[in-house]
Amino acid sequence: MLIKILGTGCAKCNRLEQLTREVVAELGIAAEFAHIREMDRIMEYPIMTTPALVVDEVVKVAGRIPRKDEIAGWLRGG
Amino acid sequence: MDILIAALQGGLASLASYLAAHVLLCLVPAFFIAGALSALVPQQAITRFLGPEAPKWVSYPAAAGAGSLLAVCSCTIQPLFAGIYKKGAGLGPAITFLFFAPAGNILALSYTGVALGADFAIARIVLALSFGIGIGMIMAMLFRRDEAGRQGDARAFVEDAKVPGRTLLFVATLVALLIAGTLKVDWLAAPLWQGTLAWPGAVDAQAALDRWVPADAATGAEGLSLQGVGLIALLGLIGAAAWRGLGQVDTAVSRLTWVTLALTVLTLAAAALGLRVTGDGLAVTLTGRTLAVPLLCAALLPQTRRFDAWDMQQWLWETWRFVKMIFPLLVVGVFLVGVIRIFIRPEWIQAVAGANTLLANLAGVVFGVFMYFPTLVEVPIARMFLSLGMHPGPLIAYLMADPELSLQSILITAAIIGKLKAWTYVGLVALFSTAAGLTYGAWVDGTSVWLLAAAVAGFVGLLVGTLQIIERRKAC
Numbered sequence: 267m268l269i270k271i272l273g274t275g276c277a278k279c280n281r282l283e284q285l286t287r288e289v290v291a292e293l294g295i296a297a298e299f300a301h302i303r304e305m306d307r308i309m310e311y312p313i314m315t316t317p318a319l320v321v322d323e324v325v326k327v328a329g330r331i332p333r334k335d336e337i338a339g340w341l342r343g344g
Numbered sequence: 345m346d347i348l349i350a351a352l353q354g355g356l357a358s359l360a361s362y363l364a365a366h367v368l369l370c371l372v373p374a375f376f377i378a379g380a381l382s383a384l385v386p387q388q389a390i391t392r393f394l395g396p397e398a399p400k401w402v403s404y405p406a407a408a409g410a411g412s413l414l415a416v417c418s419c420t421i422q423p424l425f426a427g428i429y430k431k432g433a434g435l436g437p438a439i440t441f442l443f444f445a446p447a448g449n450i451l452a453l454s455y456t457g458v459a460l461g462a463d464f465a466i467a468r469i470v471l472a473l474s475f476g477i478g479i480g481m482i483m484a485m486l487f488r489r490d491e492a493g494r495q496g497d498a499r500a501f502v503e504d505a506k507v508p509g510r511t512l513l514f515v516a517t518l519v520a521l522l523i524a525g526t527l528k529v530d531w532l533a534a535p536l537w538q539g540t541l542a543w544p545g546a547v548d549a550q551a552a553l554d555r556w557v558p559a560d561a562a563t564g565a566e567g568l569s570l571q572g573v574g575l576i577a578l579l580g581l582i583g584a585a586a587w588r589g590l591g592q593v594d595t596a597v598s599r600l601t602w603v604t605l606a607l608t609v610l611t612l613a614a615a616a617l618g619l620r621v622t623g624d625g626l627a628v629t630l631t632g633r634t635l636a637v638p639l640l641c642a643a644l645l646p647q648t649r650r651f652d653a654w655d656m657q658q659w660l661w662e663t664w665r666f667v668k669m670i671f672p673l674l675v676v677g678v679f680l681v682g683v684i685r686i687f688i689r690p691e692w693i694q695a696v697a698g699a700n701t702l703l704a705n706l707a708g709v710v711f712g713v714f715m716y717f718p719t720l721v722e723v724p725i726a727r728m729f730l731s732l733g734m735h736p737g738p739l740i741a742y743l744m745a746d747p748e749l750s751l752q753s754i755l756i757t758a759a760i761i762g763k764l765k766a767w768t769y770v771g772l773v774a775l776f777s778t779a780a781g782l783t784y785g786a787w788v789d790g791t792s793v794w795l796l797a798a799a800v801a802g803f804v805g806l807l808v809g810t811l812q813i814i815e816r817r818k819a820c
Contacts, residue, residue, distance in 0.1 A: 330386065
């Protein structure tokens with residue numbers, strides 16, 4: 267599973283990465299992380315606002331920090 | 345040596361009276377509002393009006409709205425600006441957004457209103473709004489041909505999100521709190537109850553404070569009252585409790601979180617109390633404001649139950665993030681303004697910008713462009729200029745130019761939209777800021793509104809006409 271965090275390095279973006287890593291550890295999933303910081307590469311995704319969470323190239327959330335159970339749902343394939 | 349001590353004292357005095365007088369009833373609620381907007385309002389709710397299919401009369405006001413609602417700090421402005429530009433809304437609304445966001449957000453406006461007066465805040469929002477849209481449209485017209493080449497990506501805008509009613513009510517209550525604490529109207533200031541707290545030492549204590557922090561109407565230095573000392577102490581306590589109480593609120597709501605919130609309410613109520621030193625002690629006055637502030641705080645509590653606990657934790661966490669990001673800059677900025685004030689002679693300011701002339705307004709703009717101050721620090725600086733005798737016209741010119749233009753923002757803009765467009769934007773902002781200063785200055789000096797409206801219409805018409813002619817020449 268490839269998890270991408272899109273964000274320019276703001277506090278919210280780092281917080282999203284931290285939360286997602288916690289969920290991955292709790293669920294015991296094997297996942298690869300990438301934190302995309304370059305504006306041009308972020309803009310390749312159909313989002314307007316950061317931070318955003320992309321799981322296997324599908325944008326799950328943008329512009330806010332989701333709850334941990336929401337993240338868990340997406341990672342389980344929901 | 346003397347001058348050094350005087351400078352240091354000036355800085356500390358300015359800081360003390362700033363913390364006591366301006367921060368509490370305006371900036372504290374404003375930080376909570378900014379946190380709520382950032383955590384509770386889905387950004388898509390506003391950006392969906394910016395899509396490439398949206399008509400002009402929707403997308404330009406929406407861009408301005410996005411500026412004032414979503415962007416309280418530059419880290420939000422940059423991705424949103426790039427997003428609006430690259431995903432199809434086009435150059436015009438993107439520029440409107442970029443122009444309006446720093447001047448039109450809730451923190452900047454409420455702070456301007458309290459420090460400089462409501463008329464400056466209103467002038468700031470009206471001028472920023474109309475000029476933001478104007479400059480956006482001119483930019484879109486100038487670079488029309490480049491625009492046609494760019495393909496809009498509508499996908500980013502379709503996501504449907506609405507602002508829930510409970511969020512609107514919650515933010516409205518917070519805004520009411522801000523207004524009740526700061527607005528200077530009679531029924532809020534009217535005394536309801538008066539009493540005296542016996543404390544014979546009060547006169548001596550106030551006299552000692554006056555010695556340390558002398559009030560001087562000529563330079564605009566405000567003294568420090570006993571009430572102010574108490575409020576600064578309470579602010580310190582809030583800071584200490586909030587460090588863990590709000591800093592770690594996103595993992596759990598702890599007892600310190602509640603202590604922080606209770607202290608905040610107590611501080612706001614204390615700030616809304618009228619306290620005066622008399623011969624035998626402290627005269628306490630309860631006003632409409634003293635009642636309204638705690639009542640509105642109490643009205644917030646039942647509303648929080650309608651949200652997820654997570655949303656409320658996010659709200660407090662965002663609020664604290666804004667405080668940590670902006671407050672230290674403000675403290676340093678205000679201290680330095682106090683130091684600088686010692687060295688500037690009022691005559692210099694009056695000579696350069698004491699009257700509403702073209703040169704004076706240009707000086708205000710140039711100062712705004714070349715001096716880079718962090719977010720909101722432009723307000724205490726403007727306040728210093730005003731008290732040193734700057735005319736309101738050049739002051740508005742400075743206030744318009746400073747947050748919009750700085751070397752840093754020019755570089756970011758150039759990276760996103762290219763050098764030619766960025767410098768055109770800079771030129772337009774300088775031109776418009778000067779015009780804004782001249783107009784506001786003339787209005788303050790008593791020129792009739794109709795004459796000014798005609799002048800502004802003429803100015804814009806001339807500008808648009810010139811641009812049209814240039815455009816047609818190029819086409820041939």
